[in-house]
Amino acid sequence: MKKIFFSLLICLAFVGCGEKKEEIKQVEKLPFNYENYVAQKTSVKYQSNVRLEIQDEKIPNVEDMKQIFERIKKENSEYKNYFMNFYIENKDISLFRFSQLGDEKVSISNSWELLIFDKDIKIHKSYNKVSGFIKYSDVDLKIGEPIEQVYSKLGKTIFEDDNRIVYIIFNKIDEFIGNLYIVPENGKVKEILFAPGKMITEEENENIKSYFLGNKEINVKLFENRSGININLKNLGRKFDIAKRRIGYVGPTLEITAPKNVEVIVYNEDYGFETNMYVRKENIYKIEVVQTKEKTDDTYSEFHEQIMIVYDLATEDSFGRGVYDIMEKAGLSYDRFMSDKKYTGEFESGYLKYRYINDGEFNIFQIENIN
Numbered sequence: 610m611k612k613i614f615f616s617l618l619i620c621l622a623f624v625g626c627g628e629k630k631e632e633i634k635q636v637e638k639l640p641f642n643y644e645n646y647v648a649q650k651t652s653v654k655y656q657s658n659v660r661l662e663i664q665d666e667k668i669p670n671v672e673d674m675k676q677i678f679e680r681i682k683k684e685n686s687e688y689k690n691y692f693m694n695f696y697i698e699n700k701d702i703s704l705f706r707f708s709q710l711g712d713e714k715v716s717i718s719n720s721w722e723l724l725i726f727d728k729d730i731k732i733h734k735s736y737n738k739v740s741g742f743i744k745y746s747d748v749d750l751k752i753g754e755p756i757e758q759v760y761s762k763l764g765k766t767i768f769e770d771d772n773r774i775v776y777i778i779f780n781k782i783d784e785f786i787g788n789l790y791i792v793p794e795n796g797k798v799k800e801i802l803f804a805p806g807k808m809i810t811e812e813e814n815e816n817i818k819s820y821f822l823g824n825k826e827i828n829v830k831l832f833e834n835r836s837g838i839n840i841n842l843k844n845l846g847r848k849f850d851i852a853k854r855r856i857g858y859v860g861p862t863l864e865i866t867a868p869k870n871v872e873v874i875v876y877n878e879d880y881g882f883e884t885n886m887y888v889r890k891e892n893i894y895k896i897e898v899v900q901t902k903e904k905t906d907d908t909y910s911e912f913h914e915q916i917m918i919v920y921d922l923a924t925e926d927s928f929g930r931g932v933y934d935i936m937e938k939a940g941l942s943y944d945r946f947m948s949d950k951k952y953t954g955e956f957e958s959g960y961l962k963y964r965y966i967n968d969g970e971f972n973i974f975q976i977e978n979i980n
Contacts, residue, residue, distance in 0.1 A: 725806030833959025
């Protein structure tokens, strides 16, 4: 394994786990799939997390969840107060919370409304058009079209708010970016509204609604990525380790620490590449990979691998699905890489700027926040 050096302090640690595992409670099968994980039990309180699963291209709706809630209560009837969190994938993607105190009426609260404010949540593409989750590019609506036609195109949603039909939108790299509200009247689409998970201008919001109403020529930054590079010094080590492993790194977990006032973190590899991570207010705003050895065919291939690592780190786009397109748009090619002529090419996508530089001697690839 190639030796790795950090110019600043790097700690090597093996992942340990002392976390208490939740008890899994199996219940009598209902006509939909779920798993009940018991989180806490006291003499009067029963609390659990209920994981919902896709079945027949949908997940249980609120009425189905009520059945699950009542079934679990029946299986655990010795308690007085019940609290259940219904979620998909992992507990961060919480949809509804059910609770009941004694003989009071069951209370249901929407937790799905908060998903768009969590920058770290992504949803797997298998949920597209499932029960109210939809990729931005698949939204195609018309004012006045029948609601049933909307359901046939987008799938039926389990989310509603003040008699408005709601879809949760995710972007090109699977980030939640906002909630689409469809206002119905007489069984048809009267109006659409978009509530983003980050501050955007009124013009940007209008452009998004126009896109959803059929104007696909509009460019919307939020559809590419929601906030650019989202890394602080606390989570840098974990994210860098994940990005490295996706390209083939094996070994101890990499953890990076640096002084609070540091301006750049330098990661050096002894086989000819350097990764620089620029810091402002304890957040990474720019990442670059620099070729530091002789230009050869192997170096060119390895440069691509290093770009894939920093692209994954900057965007969390698993396995670099769009990285080759980005390298091409920035102007990286074999001839330019090998040339002694200086070259700079760049382009913007979403809230990120990509830049390829040949300074005449070495090649550099940069990813930087626009704002």
